[in-house]
Amino acid sequence: MKWYITKRLLMLVPVLLGVSMLSFALIQLAPGDPAITMAGEHASVQTINAIREKYGLDKPLTTQYWIWLKRVLHGDMGRSIVSNEYVTKEIFHRFPNTVELTFCAMAIAILVGSFAGIISASRQYSILDYSTMGVALFGVSMPVFWLGIMLMMVFGVFLRWLPISGRIDSLIPFRHITGFYLLDSIITWNGPALISTIRYLILPSVALGTIPMATIARVTRSSMLEVLRQDYIRTERAKGLSERLVIYKHAAKNAMLPVITVIGLNFGLLLAGAILTETVFSWPGIGRYVINAVRMRDYPAVQGCVLFFAFMFVIVNLITDILYVFIDPRIKYK
């Protein structure tokens, strides 16, 4: 087990190096002089020269890459062309918003999705099963940005139940501590802020969570059906355990294994979905930031965000892989 985790960690090294090279290449491959690309089209000659000096842009590519990599490892991803702030600072400022959104979306997806899958499987071929799977089929085929727009239209514009953009009602006094709105409002014991935060979170996280929810429901169902056919389930039924106990305690537990893989795989989809959802709901996260940066040709910012997204994605995949070993005792890794 220890060896497996070490091996898995070692495997990360080439991938992370590759990711960093690709991010580095972003500025090199962009049309024009890299120094101008990093300084912005309207920068002064002094600024451009300073950047050329700082990043060794007149040196060979390999040297440039090492200079850049060293800077990145020290947390310096350059300055944004648009705001002239450090990209690292801009990213960490927005990072909690994206995390909060993706976690809420994932929580909704896991809770509703696995429950729907279990119910569907335990009543296979019933109307409930067909309708749940029908909804799930629509769910996996839906463009997330369109779902966001529809939710916004129905619950925000027509019914006026929920706010359609932003993070919190600006009239509510709120103190920032960690940057996580949910956490901050709990720490500061700020009831109105908590309620407001939740109200602003509902629509974006439902929009973002629907696709993984549908996938989880489908996988849970097929995995449950497989488990329910096993001998030990028949034995449990034969010895008179209640159906509820059989399904929720014994079958569901074993059926969750493939679901965990799916959750891990869906995280990438969720990050990509966050880019779209944040754009729809004007959510001040990294997804919206990267899109604005692309539009403004703010290459240092794009580079920083790409590196950050890929890093998060790689780490989540690592966690899923390791978690899998802990959860499934049948898997023995050399």
Place this chain on the structure above:
Amino acid sequence: MEKKKETRAAEVIRRLKYNKSATFGLVILIILILCAIFANIIAPNDPIPSPPDLANKLKPGFWSAEGLKGKPLGTDALGRCVLSRIIYGTRVSLSAGFVAVGIAMILGITFGIIAGYFGGWVDATIMRFVDIMFAFPALLLAIVIVTIIGQGLSKAMIAIGIVYTPQMARIIRSSVLYIKEMEYIEVQTALGSRNLRIIFRHVLPNSVAPVIVYGTLMLATAILDCAALGFLGLGAQPPTPEWGAMLSKSYSYIVSGAWWVATFPGIAILFSVLGLNLLGDGLRDILDPRLKT
């Protein structure tokens, strides 16, 4: 050889008929293709009229008394017929999807076969590249590529094609690895056949099933991703009637009550993707029972 292939195709079609959801998917795909080919005949209006008919902007469709005759799904902010734009959008989205998947197939099959057939360091190098590309969420990688090569519909197609390449390469590689161990390939090698001959005569034809299955499913996600890029303003540019781009300014329309502008293009995307997913799942059950989940 020729005859055997035909019966195989006939068998697939015959079995497809018994699979209701796959048939439904196939029907949707056929409707889409027909819409794309005959868009200029089916569409009631010009999708990009010039000059724009601003007097009739954001008018509702058949459900309202205010609706205009001949514009059943209403008009958008420039007075253009939403239905006509959706019908012409089929052309854009389908061709974008096919081109993107085509690129992914050509590149993916090439790399997948090379990696799987030759193995060793060639395989290791290609698969490390694949791993690196898998470290990026697909849409993000497409955005990165578009940032480098520039925005626009054709660039978006190329970007999505490149992004899907590693997936295709991995599928082909594993199928090649499976076929390579078969006895008849061993016989070919023993008989002294050249590598290229073995690949083209034996390995490639046997990888067709997963290529068709995943190609269909990939077409669905390609259409979605292309629409997403259009929505973000990085893919198809106005006034191109592209489904994603049609939704990109929809926020301002729904606030003014024009729900139809934001609703119908999304339904078009939804049904195309749904149809392709159903067809892909059905084909998988028929062509490759090993993959059945």
